[in-house]
Amino acid sequence: MDDWEDWQRPYRFGTIVIWPPPxxxxxxxxxxxxxxxxxxxxxxxxxxxxxxxxxxxxxxxxIPIRYLLKSFSSFELRYGPLNSFLPYPCIWYEIEPRGLxxxxxxxxxxxxxxxxxxxxxxxxxxxxxITEGLSGPTVDEELLRRLQGESRQGSFVCNELMFIVPNEKxxxxxxxxxxxxxx
Numbered sequence: 749m750d751d752w753e754d755w756q757r758p759y760r761f762g763t764i765v766i767w768p769p770p771x772x773x774x775x776x777x778x779x780x781x782x783x784x785x786x787x788x789x790x791x792x793x794x795x796x797x798x799x800x801x802x803x804x805x806x807x808x809x810x811i812p813i814r815y816l817l818k819s820f821s822s823f824e825l826r827y828g829p830l831n832s833f834l835p836y837p838c839i840w841y842e843i844e845p846r847g848l849x850x851x852x853x854x855x856x857x858x859x860x861x862x863x864x865x866x867x868x869x870x871x872x873x874x875x876x877x878i879t880e881g882l883s884g885p886t887v888d889e890e891l892l893r894r895l896q897g898e899s900r901q902g903s904f905v906c907n908e909l910m911f912i913v914p915n916e917k918x919x920x921x922x923x924x925x926x927x928x929x930x931x
Contacts, residue, residue: 752918758799761804762911763798764798764911765910766795766910768827769904772902775900776878779895783839784880784881787883790914794910794912794920795825796872797849797856799863799866800862800863800866813926814927817909817926817929820852820928822907824905825903825906828900830892830896831875838881840875840876840877840878841876841878846873853872878895878899907930908925908927910924
């Protein structure tokens with residue numbers, strides 16, 4: 749952790765994400781590997797739900813999080829079309845239902861266990877990233893148009909979230925599945 753960049757340090761205790769099913773991760777991971785291998789090496793395809801935890805939680809502190817997530821039913825998550833944050837170098841799949849994803853995020857943040865002082869806590873847009881410009885080709889309108897032509901839209905049933913934590917090389921790994929209700 750001593751050689752982590754400043755922006756990485758808040759993530760040391762992990763975060764909660766949606767981990768798409770293998771067949772979708774395979775497709776988007778392939779895009780990430782081609783267009784931003786450094787970003788892909790940090791984390792596989794995911795949809796961020798929360799800001800990072802403020803500290804490592806003890807077992808009893810996970811109880812209200814698990815209980816809260818059970819109050820949300822499994823749902824169909826749709827991804828695509830592609831969009832961008834240009835000129836910030838990020839190309840991503842739009843995520844719907846945006847309101848539901850943001851509702852889960854807000855409810856989790858209200859537990860007080862997450863670092864909501866970080867940027868984009870209030871103006872977060874749910875997305876699934878292909879590239880954030882850490883490596884690979886220049887992220888510009890031309891790349892966005894090319895990827896829009898190559899990419900598809902789809903959906904999957906989201907019935908759980910994942911708690912992920914980075915290792916000492918800042919590569920995230922799934923630590924635990926956190927089921928939603930209706931399973």
